[in-house]
Amino acid sequence: VQSGRLGYISTWSAISRRYPKEDIRRAFELMERVGIAHYADTRADQLSGGERQRVGVVRALMQEPDILLADEPTASLDPKTSEQIMGLLRDLAGELKLPVLINIHNVAEAKEYTDRIVGMRYGRIIFDDLPSKLDQAAMDEIYAGSPHADRSDGMAAAS
Template sequence: MLKISKLVKRYGNGDPVLKDLDLTVESESIVAIIGASGAGKSTLLRCINRLVEPTAGKIDLNGVDLTALRGAQLRHARRRIGMIFQGFNLVDRLTVMENVQSGRLGYIPLWRAVMRRYPKQDIRRAYELMERVGIAHYANKRADALSGGERQRVGVVRALMQEPEILLADEPTASLDPKTSEQIMELLRSLSREFSLPVLINIHNVAEAKTYADRIVGMRYGRIIFDAEPDALDAAAMDEIYAGTPAEERAEAGAAETLQAQTA
């Protein structure tokens, strides 16, 4: 379980990007975070895995306060936090297998990674997971030869190779076409159930959030202003979350019908 208490993130002397934020994510659930650009969604995810240092507050993952960790303890904790990126973050010149094995870098000696001498059990596990997501036949193919959906599946397997206690996904479908986006969201939902994994997704597409998430969290100006099941996300809630947002962004987020009603 992930439990965030009174989380604050401030850059310099400016206003906080995250303001006393509280959030709990249970196991085997998908929580979608929505909100306009600048709401603090990506900062929240990056505070959890300490890619961004929180200014104050506590982030507890299964009894471990991540904000209190330093050095080797922090590196060990990060191994159990899988991250799926919008831009895939693959090494294009490496094969799918090599990219997938990068998820084991926190577990194996550096010389094994440099020499590409991966343990047999890691290779076996990689093939199992690649088969599970439908990319095992690309194991020896370079990453830059894959489509966007295939590249994102590599990113998902890489995260699973970490044996994570939670998956964080930062706009995982933003670079994909609609059909592929649905496939990736369905994959994340099924993997959450299969591995009893909590999945926290920063997502701009509200329609996808309502279809695939168990719970939706709406953010505005660094605060959570909505937290409920997808069916509760009505026009009034959307209006509150996206109030003052440019029309283009509201429409892209799936709020076009609200905007149209306002201007009618």
């Protein structure tokens, strides 16, 4: 978790593991909040996938970001753990008044846990609205077609 602060402390402090008391306090506070405080002395590689995701969230929050970027936060997680992680991100966003931008391909999770969905196709915004407004027509427009059949701008397709 403290590795989230490595860019903010001296190399010597990092090597000797002498983190500022405020960083240690905040780490324990955040670990408690996400339910992993009892793993404080456990290496991340000894944790389950969901526990590792929680470590990653705390590590990112230790950097005190203005926005939290989450790239496929539920990839490789079982459905129950995926729900927990998405709920955690939603709850933290509200509690910390922190915008969370999530890149996710699970449409059901996006619709259930977010306030807004932006659907893109080949670098263009196709849909930008409330999750409840994402209907089958919008889904078809986002996911149908090939990158070359309807492109006139000459830009390379992004994945």
